[in-house]
Amino acid sequence: MQYIPNILFIIALVAGIGYFTKNIRKVIRNIRLGKDVDRSDNKGQRFKNMAMVAIGQSKMVRRPIAGILHIIVYLGFIIINIEVLEIIIDGIFGTHRIFAFLGGFYDFLIGSFEFLAFLVLVSVVIFWVRRNISNIRRFKTLKGWPKNDGNIILYFEVVLMTLFLTMNAADLQLQALGADHYIKAGAYPVSQYIAPLFNGLSEGTLIFLERGAWWLHILGILVFLNYLYFSKHLHIMLAFPNTYYADLNPKGELDNLEAVTNEVMLMMDPSADPFAAPAEGEEESEPAKFGASDVTDLNWAQLLNAYTCTECGRCTSECPANQTGKKLSPRKIMMDTRDRLQEVGANIDKNGSFQDDGKQLLNDYITPEELWACTSCNACVEACPVGISPLSIIIDMRRYLVMEQSAAPSDLNNMMSNIENNGAPWPFNQMDRLNWSNE
Structure with a gap:
C-alpha cells in the first residue's frame, strides 16, 4: 500500500510526458510539410540571435512595462519549476525534499522561488488588467478563443503559484510541529505569512493540505505542459528554434524564386531546347509553382513562424496599413497560417495522407485585399519579439496571385505593361520622355 502513491505518480508522469511528446511530433511533422530552405549558415550569428532575442528578451523590453513584466513571469516560472526536478524525484522514490542536504544553498533556492512566485502573481494580475480592462487596441480586437x-494561461499561472506557496506554508507548519518526514529545510519569506492561516489545524489536516497542494501542483504542471499544444503559448518552447532559424538577410532583401531563375537561365542558354521531350526513362516533370496559395507552398521556416506566433499584436499595432484602416493585420496573417496548417495536419491524422478538402490558405483564410494592403515596409518584422516575418508569407502569396493567376491590381498591371512596352513605369513612349524640358 505504501507504494501506491509512487506508482500513481509514475503513471501520471509517463502519461503526461507521453501525450505531450505525441503532440509535439505532430507539430514537427506539420512544420516539415513546408518546402526546404537552408538556414544552416552563420551559426555564430544564429546562436547570438537566440541568446539575445529568445533568452535575453531584447525585443520585448522595447516596450518597457510589458517587457519587464514578461521577463518576471518568464524567468519566475522557469526558475521556480527547477523545483519540479525535486518533486519528480520525491514522487518516484517517496522521499520528501530530497535536496535538503544542500543546507544553506537549499534555503536560498526555496526563498528565491517564493520571492519569484510572489512577483509572478503580481505580474499576472497586471497582465490580466492590461488584457481585459485597459483600453489597449491590440488586445481589444482579440475575440473568442484567442482572447x-x-x-487561461494567466489563470494557470495564478493557480500554480498559489499551490506552490500553499504547499510551502503547510510544510512550514508541519516542520514546526515536528511531523515525521517534514525536516526543517528551506526559507519561506512569503509563505510564512500564509502559514498562520493554518494555525489550529491538526497534523493530519496539515498533511492532507500539503499533500493535496503538492499533487495538484505537479498535475497542474503536466496539464499546463499539454495545454501548450492547443495554445499560442507553444512559443515558450518554439521561440528558441524560431530565433535561431530566423532569416539573417537584410530586411527588405527579397529572395529570388529558384523556379524563375531556372526559367531565365534556360532562356539565356543558346544550346537549350525548351521544347525538348524528356530523355528516355525520365518522366516529364510538372512546371514549378510560383509563389504560395496554401501552407504546403510555404517553406518550413515560415510554418515554424506560424506556430511560434505569440498573438501579442505588436506587428499589427506597428503596421501603417492597419493604422490607416486597411484590412491587413500581420497578426491575423500568422494566425490564419497556423489555423490552416493545423487543419491540414488534422486531415492527415484522419486520412493517413492529405486528401483534398477544397480549401486553401488563399481566399479561404487570407484575402487578396489583405495581401495588397501591405506596403512591404517590414515594420511588422521589426516589431515581432520572437523574430517572425509575416511579410515573407505576404510576398509569396502575392507572387502566386501575379505569376500564376495574373490577378494583380489594375494599377500594378498597368505599371508592368508600361515597363514592358516603354521601359519605364510611366505611360510615355521612350522618345517622348524629355518633352517636358522643351516647355
Missing part, C-alpha cells in the same frame, strides 16, 4: 486562451 480566452491568453486569460
Whole structure:
C-alpha cells in the first residue's frame, strides 16, 4: 500500500510526458510539410540571435512595462519549476525534499522561488488588467478563443503559484510541529505569512493540505505542459528554434524564386531546347509553382513562424496599413497560417495522407485585399519579439496571385505593361520622355 502513491505518480508522469511528446511530433511533422530552405549558415550569428532575442528578451523590453513584466513571469516560472526536478524525484522514490542536504544553498533556492512566485502573481494580475480592462487596441480586437486562451494561461499561472506557496506554508507548519518526514529545510519569506492561516489545524489536516497542494501542483504542471499544444503559448518552447532559424538577410532583401531563375537561365542558354521531350526513362516533370496559395507552398521556416506566433499584436499595432484602416493585420496573417496548417495536419491524422478538402490558405483564410494592403515596409518584422516575418508569407502569396493567376491590381498591371512596352513605369513612349524640358 505504501507504494501506491509512487506508482500513481509514475503513471501520471509517463502519461503526461507521453501525450505531450505525441503532440509535439505532430507539430514537427506539420512544420516539415513546408518546402526546404537552408538556414544552416552563420551559426555564430544564429546562436547570438537566440541568446539575445529568445533568452535575453531584447525585443520585448522595447516596450518597457510589458517587457519587464514578461521577463518576471518568464524567468519566475522557469526558475521556480527547477523545483519540479525535486518533486519528480520525491514522487518516484517517496522521499520528501530530497535536496535538503544542500543546507544553506537549499534555503536560498526555496526563498528565491517564493520571492519569484510572489512577483509572478503580481505580474499576472497586471497582465490580466492590461488584457481585459485597459483600453489597449491590440488586445481589444482579440475575440473568442484567442482572447480566452491568453486569460487561461494567466489563470494557470495564478493557480500554480498559489499551490506552490500553499504547499510551502503547510510544510512550514508541519516542520514546526515536528511531523515525521517534514525536516526543517528551506526559507519561506512569503509563505510564512500564509502559514498562520493554518494555525489550529491538526497534523493530519496539515498533511492532507500539503499533500493535496503538492499533487495538484505537479498535475497542474503536466496539464499546463499539454495545454501548450492547443495554445499560442507553444512559443515558450518554439521561440528558441524560431530565433535561431530566423532569416539573417537584410530586411527588405527579397529572395529570388529558384523556379524563375531556372526559367531565365534556360532562356539565356543558346544550346537549350525548351521544347525538348524528356530523355528516355525520365518522366516529364510538372512546371514549378510560383509563389504560395496554401501552407504546403510555404517553406518550413515560415510554418515554424506560424506556430511560434505569440498573438501579442505588436506587428499589427506597428503596421501603417492597419493604422490607416486597411484590412491587413500581420497578426491575423500568422494566425490564419497556423489555423490552416493545423487543419491540414488534422486531415492527415484522419486520412493517413492529405486528401483534398477544397480549401486553401488563399481566399479561404487570407484575402487578396489583405495581401495588397501591405506596403512591404517590414515594420511588422521589426516589431515581432520572437523574430517572425509575416511579410515573407505576404510576398509569396502575392507572387502566386501575379505569376500564376495574373490577378494583380489594375494599377500594378498597368505599371508592368508600361515597363514592358516603354521601359519605364510611366505611360510615355521612350522618345517622348524629355518633352517636358522643351516647355
